[in-house]
Amino acid sequence: MKKKSTNTMSANISKEMRREVYRRDGFRCALCDSTDVLQIHHIKPRGRGGADHPHNLITLCWRCHSAAHGSLMMLDDYAIKNSGYETEDDAIRAMTYDMELECIRYVADYYAEQGEVWYPWDG
Numbered sequence: 001m002k003k004k005s006t007n008t009m010s011a012n013i014s015k016e017m018r019r020e021v022y023r024r025d026g027f028r029c030a031l032c033d034s035t036d037v038l039q040i041h042h043i044k045p046r047g048r049g050g051a052d053h054p055h056n057l058i059t060l061c062w063r064c065h066s067a068a069h070g071s072l073m074m075l076d077d078y079a080i081k082n083s084g085y086e087t088e089d090d091a092i093r094a095m096t097y098d099m100e101l102e103c104i105r106y107v108a109d110y111y112a113e114q115g116e117v118w119y120p121w122d123g
């Protein structure tokens, strides 16, 4: 296993928690249903106080995961140019923010159905 502490996409969470999140999400990407190279994503980045807790974790395929981290290659060029934002940076920020909201909606809905209070931001 490679260790890169500077890599914001590496999630140093336990195998058990990883498995729990994959199982909760049905072993598919929460955003696009792909089963292609699944990864665990922190909905709220740890740098902004997001917890290593299933409430703050979501299963994404590598494409959605890269896009959620603002990887230009994974974001749709056309969508960026037609987003109405003045700069590419602004467009990317807005698009990653949208993805974050989609992730939040996904887990919030999930826990609402379970009758659980979803409050991922502490811990």
Ligand SMILES: [Zn+2]
Pocket: 029, 030, 031, 032, 033, 034, 060, 061, 062, 063, 064, 065
């Ligand atoms: Zn996906």
Ligand SMILES: [Zn+2]
Pocket: 008, 009, 040, 041, 042, 065, 069
């Ligand atoms: Zn991530």
